[in-house]
Amino acid sequence: MTHLSILDLSPIPSGGTAAQALRDTVDLAKKAEEFGYHRYWLAEHHFTPGVASSSPAVLIALVAAATSRIRVGSGAVQLGHQTPLAVVEQFGTIDALHPGRIDLGLGRSGQRRAEALREPLAPREPKTRRVVDGLLIPEEFSFAALVRSPRFALYASLLQQPGAETPDFADQVDDIIAFLNGTWRSPDGLDVHVVPGEGAALQLWILGSSGGQSAQVAGERGLPFAANYHVSPSNVLEAVEAYRAAFKPSATLAEPHVLVSADVVVAQDDATARELASGYGLWVRSIRSGEGAIPYPSPAEAAAHEWTEEDRRLVADRLDTQFAGTPGAVADKLAVLRDVTGADELLITTITHDHAARVRSHELLAEAWSAR
Template sequence: MKRKPMSGESPMTRTPLSILDLSPVPAGGTARDAVRNSVELAQKAEAAGFHRYWLAEHHIATGVASSATAVLIGQVAAATSRIRVGAGAIQLGHHTALSVAEEFGTLAAFYPGRIDLGLGRSGHRKPPPPGVKIPEPPKQEPKVIDGLLVPGPFPIGRAARSGKLALENSLLHLPGSTPVDYADSVHDILAFLAGTYKSGDCVQAHAVPGEGADVQPWILGSSGGESAILAGKLGLPFAAAYHVAPAGVLAAIDAYRSAFRPSQWLSEPYVVVSADVVVAETDAKAAELAAPYGLWVLAIRSGKGARSYPSAAEAAAYNWTDEDRELVTDRVDTQLVGSPATVAAKLAVVRAATGADELLITTITYDHADRVRSHQLIAEEWLG
């Protein structure tokens, strides 16, 4: 059974390569520069042959500037002409189904055939009540499966205790409101796009713009849980987040493929796998550029949220504890770092071990020029 081509899909002979961008803000930089850098990188990515350019939704973090995701998608789409542009992913816990359909319907009205709508569960997770401790996932030794490093899950207690999640929820949700069930939100968005939405008492509602829009829905996930299974049942393409939660990538893909049912979107599963990547002319130079990454991840994993990306000097001066290292080891060890040939070989392992139909890379460096060069180098090596 052949997979139905998705809207705007290019007939690349090699596995397509795409980009996930967080609009990173380096230490000493500004959000204004970060979003403009994203537009510039997208333009260069299109010229280099990347397939799609996604922007992530994050909030109240000083180190990423992609919070107004739909607005930034519009700016990137306006500055490019062919590359697909979209969200990776909209955090449905912070939005209503109608607002998402309207926003992305508006984008599709301007850029038909180019807009991807990635949907994620973030924002539905509630912080624990005071005094309630979230159990840590059971410890697992790292494994190498078909050449792919699959580390154990990272400890989550430190982030849960920080209070950052509770603050984010209070700032993004109206007082007294609670997020709609994730699966219900996805179903409602699809119904709005199809023009079939009806309330429980059979009253119709329409998303304008949105209804009939040429938008490609996706679901993103990091484990074998609800997101992966829902993507499969709905016959939607699925993006597995190796870069965020490498411990769960294979379980997520397996759950998606096991649950898959053919749909108007796909006749067989379509999987994108993400990876953190830093490329430079030599392995040594790439390792130097990637050195601050662990300190940046530490801020996220400790519950402070993404900080401004540190310089090499700041990272070198940090006094690491064993607890700190435990929080970031899985992310640091699965970052793909090196020369173009080195990273291409590592990406080939990711593709083979996961059966990915497409690879999605995310790259953060202190200097924007190094980030642009990293993408150009891997495109030359991978896409030819």
């Protein structure tokens, strides 16, 4: 059976606080373990009034301490903002206290920000909307305008030490693997042993939104790969195909292993699900307009927003690929996503204004999925 897992951003609802959002994350993690979810991953986002998961290692440690069986990890650590040594020390510390349950998911988000500042995104032919065996692959969204935002450069400068330069992603991943294995050597042959960290039973993952370097690195090093349908749905097939094409068997995996994400809201009836999901478009709009994620709107706040054509273009791909509906209907859509992408696992992210509704959405989905 294909495992379901959860990606949590610790969303802050309008009128809420970061402290309550973090308490809600711990509560949802405990419930997810009861519901039978396989993994519970925490995201890394910065400068977002509507998201509290800015320090995944800290939050992972708290969630791991509050649970006993479910795997807990990062989705993903932004390597552009940290050194491989710091990451291995952080996650090695968590693994020392919760051995064999910790996933270290690595992403290029921070590196892509730095690269875009040095060399602006080149124009490319956008992907057009299509349906592949029942799965919608929407028109590709261009991030070019977001990269030109003054805030984009400001955030990049605040996340790194002055004058710091981010190494190549592949080199950073190789350093992490070497630190964990105890095989790291300096150019002049000096060895370094990371304590805690060396020998940690971490499961290493690479996350990616396209068929670019992340998919290539994951495949060439024989690591599991998480592809992103919920943020970059137009590129999901390209990403998994590139990973599988690059895959080489390793001590970790004999064959490719793919996890695919999806944004989901489940309720007992369609009308309730649509109402619970109604704040999503306004929330995505805030991210893509360069503001950063606003506190998640209530259904009433979402209904009061006057949408322009530009607004709709900003969020169309995300709204069209969100799965909102009854448990059975959403489970059917997830099965299509699994079959078309060949996913071995699915990663579910759900945001609602009301925490109890979010918990119930995950509960209903788990029941429907296990009954298939």
